[in-house]
Amino acid sequence: KAGVTQTPRYLIKTRGQQVTLSCSPISGHRSVSWYQQTPGQGLQFLFEYFSETQRNKGNFPGRFSGRQFSNSRSEMNVSTLELGDSALYLCASSLDAGLDEQYFGPGTRLTVT
Amino acid sequence: QKEVEQDPGPLSVPEGAIVSLNCTYSNSAFQYFMWYRQYSRKGPELLMYTYSSGNKEDGRFTAQVDKSSKYISLFIRDSQPSDSATYLCAIRYSGAGSYQLTFGKGTKLSVIP
Numbered sequence: 001k002a003g004v005t006q007t008p009r010y011l012i013k014t015r016g017q018q019v020t021l022s023c024s025p026i027s028g029h030r031s032v033s034w035y036q037q038t039p040g041q042g043l044q045f046l047f048e049y050f051s052e053t054q055r056n057k058g059n060f061p062g063r064f065s066g067r068q069f070s071n072s073r074s075e076m077n078v079s080t081l082e083l084g085d086s087a088l089y090l091c092a093s094s095l096d097a098g099l100d101e102q103y104f105g106p107g108t109r110l111t112v113t
Numbered sequence: 114q115k116e117v118e119q120d121p122g123p124l125s126v127p128e129g130a131i132v133s134l135n136c137t138y139s140n141s142a143f144q145y146f147m148w149y150r151q152y153s154r155k156g157p158e159l160l161m162y163t164y165s166s167g168n169k170e171d172g173r174f175t176a177q178v179d180k181s182s183k184y185i186s187l188f189i190r191d192s193q194p195s196d197s198a199t200y201l202c203a204i205r206y207s208g209a210g211s212y213q214l215t216f217g218k219g220t221k222l223s224v225i226p
Contacts, residue, residue, distance in 0.1 A: 004156070033214075042218035043157070043201060056211055090156050099205055099214040100145065104156030 002027065004093050004105035012111045018079040021108045025072050025093030031055075032074040033099060034066055037088040037107070049074055050097035081112045116140055119202055119217025128226050132189040136202035136217045139183065143215075145205040146178050148187045151219065152198045160200075161187070192224045 005024045013019050025032050034046040045058040049068035066076045072093075078085055088109050092102035119136045126132055134148075145164055149157035161176040163169045169176045175188040185204075189196055202217040 043203075043216040045214050045216075056213065058213070092156070099212060101159060101162070104158065106154070106156050 004091055004103055006089075006091050006105040006108050008108060009106065010109045010111075012113060013081050015081055015083060015112055017081050018077060019081060019110060021076045021078075021089055021091075021110075023074045023076070023091030023093075023105060025074070025091075026103055029093035029095055029103070030072055031094045031097045032068055032072060033092045033094075033102060034074070034076050035090040035092065036060070037090055038086075043090070045099075046076070048097065048099060055097050056099075078110075083112050086110060086112045117202060117204055117215045117217045120220055121218055123221040123223060125223045125225060126192055128192060128194060128224055130192050130224075132187075132192050132196070132222060132224075134187040134189075134200050134202075134220050134222070136185050136204075137183055138185070138204050138215075140204075140206055141180075141183065142206040143183075143204040144207055146176070146185050147203040147205070148174075148176055149201040149203060149216075150198045151201060157201055192222075194224045194226050197223045 007022045031050045033048040035043050037043045048056040052068045063079045068074045088107040090104050090107045092104045094102045117138045147162040148160045150160050151157040166178050166180045173190045177186040199219040199221045201219040205214045
């Protein structure tokens, strides 16, 4: 069974731009969660989607948004990029909502200049 | 006080040693305890999870939870060079219809042949 895939793997953007990251979960998984990982703050929960609905949200500003499609694929959008948004963005999928037994993708490395 | 504290290391041990990795947490509402392993340039991989106080064993790995002390541990027996990675504890709490997953910042482990 194929794992979680994320595209693109690397991205360089300029401050003020917006970016969209994509995540394809493991086949049959209906829950997708997004995380930001930085050396300073570690791994932080952004939000969780299940059956196209946002189930939970972490403590991030409204510039961070996401959505989930009927095939469980998910996208995350960051608008008005700031230098501090440079991070590894990880997507994880699981069978059901609840953030249990998640399988992570390899991440998208975003650099904001 | 951060919700989850984890010594970042780095921790360096000889092959065959017993490794002890630890986290402390502050919120007694935390219910679900996990350990993830993250290799360089990869997403985290779930190693073990448990709900209850006590020990849970899986091969060379033992997860221990002490809810009275708000302390969790991961022990690795007969450590191998392939165990060299960053280990993250993760704790989930549920309450008032929502839940959150909080990660420690990770301990970087090197097992020297």
